[in-house]
Amino acid sequence: MSNPPLRLGVLVSGRGSNLEAIIHAGPSVQMNATVAVVISDRAQSQALEHARRSQIPAIHLNPKTHASREDYDTEVVRLLREHRADLVVLAGYMRLITSRLIEPYRNRIINIHPSLLPSFPGLHAHRQALEWGVRISGCTVHFVNEAMDQGPIIIQAAVPVLDGDTEEMLEARVLEQEHRILPQAIQFLAEDRLEISGRRVVLRSPKPTAGMKVVSPMIELGFNQ
Ligand code: GRF
Numbered sequence: 302m303s304n305p306p307l308r309l310g311v312l313v314s315g316r317g318s319n320l321e322a323i324i325h326a327g328p329s330v331q332m333n334a335t336v337a338v339v340i341s342d343r344a345q346s347q348a349l350e351h352a353r354r355s356q357i358p359a360i361h362l363n364p365k366t367h368a369s370r371e372d373y374d375t376e377v378v379r380l381l382r383e384h385r386a387d388l389v390v391l392a393g394y395m396r397l398i399t400s401r402l403i404e405p406y407r408n409r410i411i412n413i414h415p416s417l418l419p420s421f422p423g424l425h426a427h428r429q430a431l432e433w434g435v436r437i438s439g440c441t442v443h444f445v446n447e448a449m450d451q452g453p454i455i456i457q458a459a460v461p462v463l464d465g466d467t468e469e470m471l472e473a474r475v476l477e478q479e480h481r482i483l484p485q486a487i488q489f490l491a492e493d494r495l496e497i498s499g500r501r502v503v504l505r506s507p508k509p510t511a512g513m514k515v516v517s518p519m520i521e522l523g524f525n526q
Contacts (some may be wrong), residue, residue: 307334307491310386312377312394313341317348319392319413322480323487324355330484333491338384340377342396358384364396374401381406388490391445392483403447408497410445411490413483415475417441417457422450427468427475438462438471440479442486444497453502455495456482 311320320339326332339352344361352359360380367373378401381389389402391412403410416426418441421433430438439459444452458478462471489495489504496503 304333304491307487308337308385308387309334309390309487310381310384311336311339311390311392313339313346313348313392314343314395315346315348315393317346317351317393318476319479319483320348321351323390323392323484324351326484330488332484332488334487337386338380340380348393370397371399371401374399377402378405388487390487397449398445400447403445408444411442411455411486412445413479414441414443414450415472415479417459418443418450418454427471430462430471431466431468436462438475440475440482442482444502453497453500455486455489455502458482
């Protein structure tokens with residue numbers, strides 16, 4: 302018998318395109334997971350609207366009503382538990398999280414970041430990539446620990462940086478890959494196939510051919526010519 306679906310608690314701040322990718326995952330990734338609750342630190346977050354449209358509990362938790370970041374995260378944990386979330390997904394969540402959230406969900410929190418980490422952590426990853434003149438950028442899904450954007454890497458996808466790219470153009474190209482690798486990483490967790498070994502994440506593969514740790518759509522984009 303297959304495992305019951307993994308229950309996701311998704312933390313968001315903005316547009317929510319990654320949340321949508323999770324909600325509507327497939328057909329490329331059959332995710333054995335369901336979004337149990339969406340929590341946003343911003344009332345205006347479009348992600349909350351996406352959730353409500355899909356009849357998913359959507360909560361705005363206002364940071365101003367909490368004395369500290371720790372108090373805020375304590376309330377986040379309470380809500381996650383209330384909705385029986387097994388895995389926490391940071392999908393465009395703009396707040397730094399504290400040990401109050403990390404401890405109870407140790408190795409059960411993942412984040413999507415729009416660069417090939419460890420390059421360009423923090424804000425404005427695409428701007429940093431363009432300023433550095435890298436030829437390849439991409440995105441990373443990683444476990445979250447106390448060090449910002451430095452947790453063990455689960456999947457990365459690479460995209461070319463093209464002459465004349467603006468931040469918006471690069472963002473759009475990277476975003477397409479984010480929407481592929483985030484559901485894939487969730488599915489690996491749903492299948493209980495990830496093992497953390499120091500900095501590294503080992504992907505247990507039931508079949509020799511299964512599994513995807515790296516996505517390189519550069520060939521699909523005709524970049525090999
Ligand atoms: C994405 O680029 C994600 O990598 C970053 O924030 C952005 C969120 O976009 N952490 P969206 O809200 O999922 O559309």
